Amino acid sequence: MQQALEAAWPADLPHTDERQLGTAGRALLRADATGIGRARWPGYFGRSGHAVAPAFAAARFRIQAAIARRDGGPDRAVVHLVWAGCDRGGTYTDGRITDLHFTRTTPMDTTEKGGGLAWTWQPHM
Numbered sequence: 001m002q003q004a005l006e007a008a009w010p011a012d013l014p015h016t017d018e019r020q021l022g023t024a025g026r027a028l029l030r031a032d033a034t035g036i037g038r039a040r041w042p043g044y045f046g047r048s049g050h051a052v053a054p055a056f057a058a059a060r061f062r063i064q065a066a067i068a069r070r071d072g073g074p075d076r077a078v079v080h081l082v083w084a085g086c087d088r089g090g091t092y093t094d095g096r097i098t099d100l101h102f103t104r105t106t107p108m109d110t111t112e113k114g115g116g117l118a119w120t121w122q123p124h125m
Helices: 002-007 016-034
Strands: 064-068 076-086 092-104 119-122
Touching: 002 064, 016 064, 016 076, 016 092, 016 119, 064 092
Parallel strands: none
Antiparallel strands: 064 076, 076 092, 092 119
């Protein structure tokens, strides 16, 4: 599945950005689906402390493929994720698709020198 995604959308981001975005996208999707790591994403889940119960069991959740690509400009990107999971009702489904959008928050020259995460999640409008 990973090879099919990569063949369908050729890489168009620097390797460092693609790696950072892939890591962030996987973490955000995992937090959304399983509840694990939601505190890292207050802009996505809120700060209220009244978390919605996760829809998928952590043990039965896996990301099957992920790629990061430009999303209309050099400072915008989308992470395409294909994943599988077993919901609370016991139904297992694979091939689920999620797109998460990010905006560059740190100049490129700083991130290439190890300046930390250069991207932040953005709602898709």
